[in-house]
Amino acid sequence: MADVVDPATRSRMMSGIRGKNTRPELLIRKALHARGFRYRLHCDLPGKPDICLPKHRAVIFVHGCFWHGHGCHLFKWPSTRPEFWRAKIGRNCEVDRAAEARLADLGWRVAVVWECAIKGRERIPVDRLMDCVAQWLTSTEARLTLTGQA
Numbered sequence: 001m002a003d004v005v006d007p008a009t010r011s012r013m014m015s016g017i018r019g020k021n022t023r024p025e026l027l028i029r030k031a032l033h034a035r036g037f038r039y040r041l042h043c044d045l046p047g048k049p050d051i052c053l054p055k056h057r058a059v060i061f062v063h064g065c066f067w068h069g070h071g072c073h074l075f076k077w078p079s080t081r082p083e084f085w086r087a088k089i090g091r092n093c094e095v096d097r098a099a100e101a102r103l104a105d106l107g108w109r110v111a112v113v114w115e116c117a118i119k120g121r122e123r124i125p126v127d128r129l130m131d132c133v134a135q136w137l138t139s140t141e142a143r144l145t146l147t148g149q150a
Contacts, residue, residue, distance in 0.1 A: 003080055024118040025050050025062040031130040037137065045108065047099025056137045058109040061096075065115045069093045072116040072148055104142065111136060111144035122148030 020042060029051060032039060043052035049059035065074040069089040078085045100110050111133065117124050124132075129146060136144040 020050075022062065022064070024064075024113070024115050027118060027126065028060065028062055028113060028130075028133070031126060032133070035130060035134055037134070046102035046106070047096065049103075049110075053137060056109070057107060058111065058137055059103060060111045060113060060133070062113050062118075063096070063115065067092060068096060068114075070114050070116065070147070072114065072120075073122060074116050074120050074148075109136075109142050109144075112146070114145070114147045116148030117146040120148055124149060 029039070029041075032051070037053060038055070040052040040054065042048055042050065043054075043059075045052065045059060047059075047061065050062045051060040053059070063070065065072050066076075067089070069075065069092060100112075103110050113129070113133070116122055117129055118126075124146065132144070132146060
């Protein structure tokens with residue numbers, strides 16, 4: 001199936017997709033700061049976590065549901081170039097798993113906040129979402145995953 005937009009428009013659309021400082025990431029950072037948590041950004045650790053909290057020996061990844069292959073209502077396989085997208089998203093998932101395992105080996109605790117937990121019809125209210133993150137940060141639990149409500 002051919003693309004529905006011309007190459008110049010597609011290029012402009014794709015160039016607007018950010019890898020850092022995304023809206024969901026900024027929302028989490030602002031809420032963490034408001035609750036008194038201090039963090040570092042994009043520290044030099046496996047997987048390049050979005051948020052690092054060295055005091056708590058914890059990292060937070062804010063994953064986009066499309067780019068990281070989350071099976072929620074926000075994810076849909078593209079109909080154009082399906083082989084390319086399956087390989088790309090599959091590789092992203094492999095890299096995520098390897099990075100999380102490496103971080104655990106290094107003694108870091110890992111939280112993953114999925115985009116669907118922040119936006120979409122199944123989102124979690126920000127206060128409740130941040131309650132979960134704050135509780136996890138002050139606990140000794142090794143892993144936290146937050147997804148949209150089912």
